[in-house]
Each structure stands twice: as C-alpha cells, then as structure tokens.
Amino acid sequence: MTITSLSRRLEKVEAKRPPGVSFFLIWGRTLEEAEGEIALRERAGTLRKGSDAVALVWPDPEPMPASRSIRFGLGFGQEPKISDRELALLGAAFRAEAIARERAAAVEAGEDVSALDDTDFHIRSIRRESNDLERDLRFFCREENPEPEIHRPTGNGHGPMKHCVCPSCQSGDTAPRTGFERHAARQSAWLARYLPGEGLFV
Numbered sequence: 165m166t167i168t169s170l171s172r173r174l175e176k177v178e179a180k181r182p183p184g185v186s187f188f189l190i191w192g193r194t195l196e197e198a199e200g201e202i203a204l205r206e207r208a209g210t211l212r213k214g215s216d217a218v219a220l221v222w223p224d225p226e227p228m229p230a231s232r233s234i235r236f237g238l239g240f241g242q243e244p245k246i247s248d249r250e251l252a253l254l255g256a257a258f259r260a261e262a263i264a265r266e267r268a269a270a271v272e273a274g275e276d277v278s279a280l281d282d283t284d285f286h287i288r289s290i291r292r293e294s295n296d297l298e299r300d301l302r303f304f305c306r307e308e309n310p311e312p313e314i315h316r317p318t319g320n321g322h323g324p325m326k327h328c329v330c331p332s333c334q335s336g337d338t339a340p341r342t343g344f345e346r347h348a349a350r351q352s353a354w355l356a357r358y359l360p361g362e363g364l365f366v
C-alpha cells in the first residue's frame with residue numbers, strides 16, 4: 165500500500181473536518197504511557213487542552229518515533245511527514261475505531277449483529293464515508309484478497325526447469341497452474357459473503 169492511498173483513506177475518515185487537518189500523534193510503549201503523555205503535555209502547555217491528539221501503542225522493537233503534530237490533506241506533493249509503518253498503525257487504529265462505531269450504532273438501533281463481523285462493519289463505514297463507493301469497495305476487496313505471489317519455475321536455460329516445492333506451491337496456492345484460480349475462487353466467495361449483488365467488477 166502506498167502512502168498516498170492510505171492518507172487518502174485517513175482523509176476520508178477526517179472528511180468532516182476542514183482540509184489541511186492536523187493532529188498531535190503520540191506514541192507509547194503502552195496505551196497508558198501514550199495517554200499519560202497527552203496529560204503531561206497539556207499540563208506543561210505544549211499541547212492545547214482538548215486539541216486533537218491520537219495516542220497509539222508502538223509495538224516494534226525499533227526506536228519509537230517522536231510525538232509530534234502531523235498534517236494531512238495539504239495537497240499533491242505535500243505528503244504528511246510520517247513513515248509507512250506509522251501510517252499503517254494509524255490506519256489500523258482508525259479502522260478499528262470505525263468498526264467499533266458502526267457496531268455500537270447497530271446494537272443501539274436494536275439490530276441483530278450476531279452474524280456480522282468486523283469486515284461487515286468496515287464495509288458499512290466505507291458506505292457511510294465514501295465519495296466514490298465503487299472505487300473504495302473495489303480497493304477494499306483487493307486489500308482483503310491480495311493477489312497471490314506466483315512462484316514460477318526457475319532454470320538456467322539448460323536442462324529442465326525446476327518447480328518450486330514450498331508448502332504453498334504444494335497446496336496449489338502459489339503454483340503457476342492453480343494459484344490464480346484459487347485466488348479467484350476465494351475472492352468470489354468473499355464477494356458473495358460480504359458484497360452480494362453489488363456487481364462489483366474487480
């Protein structure tokens with residue numbers, strides 16, 4: 165996933181706010197640590213009380229990125245100063261929040277949600293927030309059903325080609341002859357389950 169596509173998604177989540185949205189991003193080894201830093205900064209006056217701050221857990225062994233203000237939606241060529249890994253974690257956090265919000269709204273409305281899962285609720289949030297529903301549903305479908313990396317036979321031009329014998333090739337998932345078919349079947353099943361009758365061309 166590219167930074168652009170993810171930040172576009174984040175912008176959609178923030179669509180109700182004016183362009184050039186910014187918020188203070190705070191990392192912590194635990195959520196308590198990150199949220200504690202919000203309080204500390206508010207007391208020290210380096211963060212305005214009630215301003216938009218996002219506290220997230222940094223799960224990687226690599227050094228934790230500095231807490232700082234991030235701006236999105238500044239326009240083409242002005243990507244936010246944030247790493248792919250930070251953006252992925254931020255995207256996952258926004259997504260989890262959107263799913264929780266949709267689930268709570270359905271329960272509140274008295275809907276029977278016993279047969280619904282996170283993917284159903286994520287699709288609902290896409291429907292609610294999208295400006296281009298078909299494009300966004302297609303994007304989500306691809307994200308959930310990534311194309312397999314086909315392992316092609318290798319050779320040096322002399323003698324027979326060597327076929328890969330790794331477990332996923334043996335089960336057919338990444339083998340040239342069956343990999344794409346399996347992927348197509350999985351994707352059709354996913355579409356039938358989550359987007360029936362949508363006529364989504366992927």
Ligand SMILES: [Zn+2]
Nearest residue numbers: 315328330333
């Ligand atoms: Zn293989």
